[in-house]
Amino acid sequence: IRLNDIPILFITANEKDETIVSAFNYGGVDFIKKPLNVIDLQQRVKLHLKQKRTFIINKQYCFDKKTIILYKDKAVVKLSKSEQKLLKLFISKINIPIDPIDISNYIYDNHTKEYNNKTIRNLISNLKNKLPNGLIDNYYSQGYIFNI
DSSP states (O other): OOOTTSOEEEEESOOOHHHHHHHHHTTEEEEEESSOOHHHHHHHHHHHHHHHHEEEOSSSEEEETTTTEEEETTEEEOOOHHHHHHHHHHHHTTTSOBOHHHHHHHHTTTTSSOOOHHHHHHHHHHHHTTSOTTSEEEETTTEEEEOO
16 A cells, blocks of 8 residues: 555665656655665655645745644744645645635634635735745635645
């Protein structure tokens, strides 16, 4: 079973270029040659797990998916709970249009709050003001898109 959020590291004594290329083509994130150094392996595993946890938006901004915290130049950007959920949703659907009703259902746990287009527009506007320009676009009759 292949889970997308688990990085694959290849450990082998084979040093052929085509083997290395093939390993990366099959989804590997690192290639470690034998003899194996246990400390090196531990550090590489930690690094790859941390990279999966952190979503890099650009040179200034990154989002920690586990703690749901947005950083700008390593300083915390204060987000409301709804803004945190919205950013997490956008990052899970990069370059895919999201209907405002689907956003409302996600943010407000499937209708715990009645859908209100103005509320969603305000929430998106507030989040846009805390992110670099041009990341969130509105496409008529399709929804909002997080462009990376």
